[in-house]
Amino acid sequence: RKEVEQDPGPFNVPEGATVAFNCTYSNSASQSFFWYRQDCRKEPKLLMSVYSSGNEDGRFTAQLNRASQYISLLIRDSKLSDSATYLCVVIPIYNFNKFYFGSGTKLNVKP
Amino acid sequence: EAQVTQNPRYLITVTGKKLTVTCSQNMNHEYMSWYRQDPGLGLRQIYYSMNVEVTDKGDVPEGYKVSRKEKRNFPLILESPSPNQTSLYFCASSSGLAGGNEQFFGPGTRLTVL
Numbered sequence: 001r002k003e004v005e006q007d008p009g010p011f012n013v014p015e016g017a018t019v020a021f022n023c024t025y026s027n028s029a030s031q032s033f034f035w036y037r038q039d040c041r042k043e044p045k046l047l048m049s050v051y052s053s054g055n056e057d058g059r060f061t062a063q064l065n066r067a068s069q070y071i072s073l074l075i076r077d078s079k080l081s082d083s084a085t086y087l088c089v090v091i092p093i094y095n096f097n098k099f100y101f102g103s104g105t106k107l108n109v110k111p
Numbered sequence: 112e113a114q115v116t117q118n119p120r121y122l123i124t125v126t127g128k129k130l131t132v133t134c135s136q137n138m139n140h141e142y143m144s145w146y147r148q149d150p151g152l153g154l155r156q157i158y159y160s161m162n163v164e165v166t167d168k169g170d171v172p173e174g175y176k177v178s179r180k181e182k183r184n185f186p187l188i189l190e191s192p193s194p195n196q197t198s199l200y201f202c203a204s205s206s207g208l209a210g211g212n213e214q215f216f217g218p219g220t221r222l223t224v225l
Binding site: 004042043044046087098101102103 | 142144146151154155169199214217
């Protein structure tokens with residue numbers, strides 16, 4: 001079983017739509033969580049960390065559900081520039097230097 | 112400009128011919144890591160280094176070696192490349208404890224082994 005699983009998509013949405021992705025993780029002892037964005041096989045870049053209480057950054061909201069072992073990313077008022085692949089990252093409590101990436105969810109925002 | 116650089120960006124080689132992919136960062140980061148990215152599998156960690164002379168295996172270390180003799184450099188060595196090592200490789204760095212901080216990625220190296 002993979003450490004981290006994501007729906008690969010693609011999610012095709014019109015501009016202005018709200019879209020949400022989930023990412024499930026298998027190790028209940030996971031400690032830290034992040035969302036990264038990757039444009040067309042370029043390098044990943046940090047989008048936001050995911051905190052236990054949930055956190056928001058502009059149009060982006062990240063949430064953690066430890067009981068069900070998933071994290072989510074909500075994008076409101078989608079822009080064309082949001083088109084990218086979104087990668088979730090999970091770090092286990094037993095090793096703060098190991099990173100487990102999901103395979104990514106592709107988002108296409110259309111005019 | 113703060114950055115992670117990798118060289119070469121593209122490489123086509125043949126089975127068994129030793130190669131090195133260089134990675135350098137100018138942010139004085141303690142932590143550095145190598146990943147490979149394959150379709151449907153996402154990024155998988157190959158090796159990481161917490162500081163000079165301190166390295167450890169990630170999830171897919173077989174067929175790779177690394178060294179960390181200087182803080183800024185973390186080369187990835189393929190002693191005898193095989194076709195299943197054809198992939199997109201990323202180097203990354205982070206300050207302090209990697210799990211709590213942003214990782215900065217290099218632009219990637221696309222390797223093809225024939």
